Amino acid sequence: QLQLVESGGGLVQLGGSLGLPCAASWRTFRLYTMGWFRQAPGKEREFVAAITWSGDSTSYADSVKGRFTISRDNAKNTVYLQMNRLRSEDTAVYYCAARPRGTVTNADYAYWGQGTQVTVSS
Numbered sequence: 001q002l003q004l005v006e007s008g009g010g011l012v013q014l015g016g017s018l019g020l021p022c023a024a025s026w027r028t029f030r031l032y033t034m035g036w037f038r039q040a041p042g043k044e045r046e047f048v049a050a051i052t053w054s055g056d057s058t059s060y061a062d063s064v065k066g067r068f069t070i071s072r073d074n075a076k077n078t079v080y081l082q083m084n085r086l087r088s089e090d091t092a093v094y095y096c097a098a099r100p101r102g103t104v105t106n107a108d109y110a111y112w113g114q115g116t117q118v119t120v121s122s
Contacts, residue, residue: 002026002111006096009116012086016120020081022096022113027077031101034072034079035109038092038118045095049081053101063089088122 003025012018020036035050049060049070058070069082079096094116097109 004096004098004111004113006094006113006116009094009118011119011121013121014086014088016086017082017084018086018118020083020094020096020116020118022079022081024077024079024098029077029098030074032098032111033101033103034070035097035099035106036070036079036081037095037097037106037109038090039095039115040089040092043092047106048094051079083118086118086120088120091118091120091122093117 004022006020006022008018008020030053033050033052036048037045038048039045047061048064049058049068051058051070051072055072060068067085072079096113098111099108
C-alpha cells in the first residue's frame with residue numbers, strides 16, 4: 001500500500017518555527033515529485049511548495065517564499081517542510097502529496113497524506 005504520513009504539526013507562537021516531516025511507504029519514492037499543500041478553514045486547498053525527484057529544483061507559493069523551505073531525503077523516503085517566521089494566516093491543515101516523475105500540474109498529485117494541523121497563535 002502506498003502511504004504518506006505527515007507529522008510535526010501543533011501549536012506555535014507567532015513568528016516561531018516548525019518543521020513538518022512526511023514519510024512515504026513505497027520504495028520508488030525517488031521517482032516522485034513531492035509537494036506540500038495547505039487548507040485553512042473555509043478556504044480551498046492551496047499549493048505551498050514542491051521539490052523534484054532529484055531535489056535540485058524547488059518551487060514555492062508567493063506567500064511563503066523566504067520563510068518556508070522544502071527538502072527531501074530519498075534514502076529515508078522523507079520530505080520535509082521547514083516553516084519559519086510563521087504568521088497567523090499560516091494556520092491550516094498541511095498535507096504532503098506525491099506525483100509521478102514527468103507529470104506537470106498540481107492536478108497530477110495522486111497520493112496524499114492525512115494532513116497535520118498547524119495553528120499559529122494570534
